[in-house]
Amino acid sequence: MQPKERLKALLMLEDGTHFWGWSFTGPGEAFGEMVFNTAMTGYQEILTDPSYRGQIVAMTYPLIGNYGVNTEDSESLKIQVEAFVVREYQPRYSNWRAEKSLGEWLSENGVLGITGIDTRALTRHLRLFGAMKAGVTTEDLDPKRFLERVKESPGLVGRDLVKEVTCPQPYRWADGKIEWGVSEFLGAGDYRIAILDCGLKFNQLRLFEERGCECVVFPADTPAQEILARDPDGIFLSNGPGDPAAVPYVVETVKQLLGRKPIFGICLGHQMLGQALGASTYKLKFGHRGANHPVKDLSTGKIEITSQNHGFCVRAEELPPEVEVTHINLNDGTLEGIRHKEIPAFSVQYHPENAPGPHDAVYLFDRFIETLKSS
């Protein structure tokens, strides 16, 4: 009964804990920070979320691949994770929008996927001991030797991963498509949004466009002057991967933009704004990754269920008095949103653009547009 062609795979954590499974994408090897995501749907969005660059993602939901993949649900142009870990991969899928299987898609993109892992045990381990470096391989199945290689692999802390995922050149987003090289607003919308791309998700662009905004996307290292020269109505700081302390150049840009134009930041963008306002960031033990995190809007008292994906957090106590905390995470009380009381700038740690995840926080896009209207 054992299909002998099954390719054995090893998942090794830097503390020596390891799991055996099988590759469902052919041979391969990858290293990265081991994290888990608790969303029950949305693997295609997760795989293409640039914030996962440098990470090996395990899904806590055991059956993955059920609905295949399609061309509509990707959040960037490629698969971003270093490798993908699941409990039971589903090679046969069923959904009216599906075009191919998850496994085919991963192997076409050279991303290793492994199955047969006790992902719950893995998750419990990460919860207890924190996110850590890891490696997956089908090639080096000697645990001892592979452990050494995992230990030697570069971690996440202090590493600038933004430069790996930001767009190589500016582009304009129109009708859901990229127009490479267009760095000017063509007056196609009610508002002009300049987007500083640290690893954005397409749904951010889609939501702006749906709201009548024209978006031009700039590489993360674009100087502030160059952006301001396009005279945008507002500036959006996107999400992105890795350690927020490793991209001081973006923080510097944000400092220069502050007060010049209304700013809205998400995730890494929020951490950029926080740093620009004087607070530092710290690493969470195992981060927040999922689609069920309750966030309280302190101004209304309402709860929104949010999509989250972050391993770092802004230190609320270091924020200056002119900045107020607007949102907190109900699970652990960590900072989820801030607002400058005097100048139009606000940001949230979570993902109001969802994809995957609930749509509860989409109102923040409207709130930003309101800000644009009033400035």
Added chain:
Amino acid sequence: MPKRTDIKKILIIGSGPIVIGQACEFDYSGTQAVKALKEEGYEVILVNSNPATIMTDPEMAHRTYIEPLTPEILTEIIKEERPDALLPTLGGQTGLNLAFELARRGVLERYGVELLGAKAEVIAKAEDRELFREAMRNIGLRVPNSEIVRNLSEAEAAARRIGFPIIVRPSFTLGGTGGGVAYNIEELREIVEQGLELSLIHQVMLEESVLGWKEFELEVMRDAKDSVVIICSIENFDPMGVHTGDSITVAPAQTLTDREYQRMRDAAIAVIREIGVETGGSNIQFAIHPETGEMVVIEMNPRVSRSSALASKATGFPIAKMAAKLAVGYTLDELPNDITRETKAAFEPTIDYVVVKCPRFTFEKFPETKDEITTSMRSVGETMAIGRTFKEALQKALRGLEIGRFGFGADGKSPSDRGEVLPRELIVEKLARPNSQRIFFLREALRAGFSVDEVYELTKIDRWFLYQLADLLKIEDGVRGRRLEELSKEDLLELKQAGFSDRQIAFLTGSSEEDVRRRRKELGLRAVYKLVDTCAAEFEAYTPYYYSTYEVEDEARVSRNRKVMILGGGPNRIGQGIEFDYCCVHASFALRERGIESIMVNSNPETVSTDYDTSDRLYFEPLTLEDVLNIYEEEAPEGVIVQFGGQTPLNLAVPLAKAGVRILGTSPESIDRAEDRERFVELLDKLGLKKPPAGTAFTVEEALEVASEIGYPVLVRPSYVLGGRAMQIVYSEEELVRFMATAAQINPEHPVLIDKFLEDATEVDVDAISDGEITVIGGVMEHIEEAGVHSGDSACVLPAVSIPRPLVEEIKEATRALARELNVIGLMNVQYAIKDGELYVLEVNPRASRTVPFVSKAIGVPLARLATWVMLGESLKSLGFTKEIEPKHISVKEAVFPFRRFPGVDVMLGPEMKSTGEVMGIDQDLPLAYAKAQFAAGMRLPTSGRVFISVRDRDKDKVVPVAKTLLECGFEILATRGTAEYLKNCGLSARVVPKISEGLRPNAVDLLKNGEIHLVINTAEGKVSREDAYLIRRFAMELDIPYATTISGARAMACAISRLHEADFRVRPLQDYYREIPESYYLKRGLL
């Protein structure tokens, strides 16, 4: 928002007796709510007619009314109690309807009672088809189009608006018969014409067909600050066209992308806001077109439901408890998540396993009804299983159903296991028309070479599920024919991870279950236990709620404290339901009180026993030998309680004992002495007790011989049954031959048992408790219906009112002798018959019986709790229960039947149990208590009007006093010719009404339909020539006209009606009754 302080007293309405569509889940939700509100310091008043519930235990609410759930009675209770608020959303449809009716009648306004959670307008908006459609249109959602038509031309016009295919549903027909799917105008005309004819009110509904669309449900909660969360998504394996209660369902949804799921989530949130459910839980059903993704809303329940109970068990999130707390003003972010403690209830559970629910059907009890499942629910119970893969969860669920299957085939019971290929036409039919066995026919289809696509076309079951089934067959094929020793650890691991039971592996490898178990252990392959924690391990969980799987890590936190394992009853079925769960829950409470850890094992998601805080540890597992032994080995408890969960755990007692498990209480040896027929006869002989003459037979010839020896009528049945399955009273040789032809197929290994049937005997049920030293009678219950009606279907009264005192003493003495001889430690139930002053023992059950909750409620002593302590070695003396309690009040139990759901079935009572639930009536005398029980069971006895009487010849003299009483009450008597003449000869006036077969109109059925008959008394002989009588009974039931099918029942009804002329019902809480019983457990312990 903190809780409200302007309300102090809250009324909760339960859901009444267990019926199809409303089972233990509302005891579960109601109990949670009562506890939650008490915890907040509110005074809770509870009303429910069902004594077998935990919620009606006197310690639960402050004042507990076991009274009929009618608007009139509720009004009395409100008048008496003057509650500030009524929480209407926890008692199922019954509770909701009743609350709505009280609002409609102005009762709530008159007495200043506020509806919490959902106001009357909200209930109306969710329940009324047109208002709901309108509301959905307001938020840009669609419900399938439908229209009600009264004639052909209306139908044709409506069809143009709706579009084909169209589902035609005649309104109000005999058992939902008639109707169908019309694909063109011609078919429509035909079906509508027929439907109009069948409809009692000459109406049919035309509905846009969404048959075959994918079906989903979302469980939604909203708080007073308008925060909304989704607790769980559920995907139905069986697509639209099968009632969700009858579908195999899976949580979470499996085949939706995030985008599609979020669209549904948005819709659900919009629905709960638009309908206006202020706080609490709702269930919203959606259908999605499998090829286009078009979504429609099917319905919304603005209350907790069967699905919300399932969602609670599937995720660990206690929806009912939270709904109660939200109703009194809390918001989700103020309530802690009990499971993680550090996080709040304001979140959406995420799960890291797969949950499969399978319905349990009972078509074998109603052979007149075709085994087909449709949009009207037919299943009587369900089992839920949790696994890390769909395959594992499905196979666990199938063996958890306790229908003799050990997974998805490969257990030697499928034709394909024997190498047979079923005829193609049969497979096609069984796939295309949903039925209770379809899951197994899917296997046969794949084995017969049907492709997944072909199966999909026939069933519209999503291909993803079919792939899973095909995978199971592939895995199976990899092992079939290999020897057990050839299988590597990896091979076995793959099988176990796909949910294969040891029994299946044994079948596939030609070994035994024991061999497989041994081999697994040799290889170090054992089940591990994982937690249900609402958060996929993201946070630490404190609630020990486990399921088994085969993986790396075992999370069970096994303690070294004293602990005892309790085996539950598994899925509800006729004959084994909530009564046994009630006992298991009491066992758990009893253990907790003694500081001993309780370990509950059960697979029924509806129950209180599977609530995560009922026991110290909960294992949500199938009740099979393998699964139970695995837990036993993991936990190593000091013993196992098997006598509370009904026949399920009792059947495991001997094999468990053989495997070295310590059974607490009455020994498996004693259990066998009572269950084994020959040993039972020896036992009775030894004690000098009598039983009806009997014999056993393996062949027709033997049967005829035995029957002629002991004399007709005889009671025949196959051995080892519960709920009187296939039991029948046989009056002649011819009938006996016919019975043997069918019974022999039921179980070729066991003989047919033949007993002398004691005609017109009085039956008596006794529940007793014994500690090995003394035996105390819990109660002697006298049946209202004569012997021959299954004890579960008969009404009974406690204390026995018409049995002479010396005979009652004799019964008690016999019970004590039996308990002594069997060395009963714990509970025991004995059934007796009294014929011509002689006492016969019919049956001894050395376990908790169905009547334990009823007796406990009647006498104010929780027998199951005491029995648990007794099993732990305590004496009844030390527990202060040494003397039988004879309350002054009268308690009557009445059975409730599912006939309406089973077209073509006769409503006659017989030796085969058919009831699904029971109610209790308590009052100062038998007629009033009986009347209350009747009202509670839905028989609203008239105090005047017309009674239709038609009885068989043997009953003619006996019906005379009944008729006389009714005449005295002012009834007019209508009767069939024979009965009328007999009555006239006795000097009673009766108007003759023609039988249907006589061809004259108006006949009895016409009068019933026209509402001109208010009570029906009808008895009939055996199974012969009863076409007329059958229709009259069936129509009476369908039209909600009270009826009696036995003379004893008619007599009790007449007495009750007569009594209602002098006295009114008085409502009174249990606590007040118990204050009058000095020996009441609750009074003695100061619990009232």
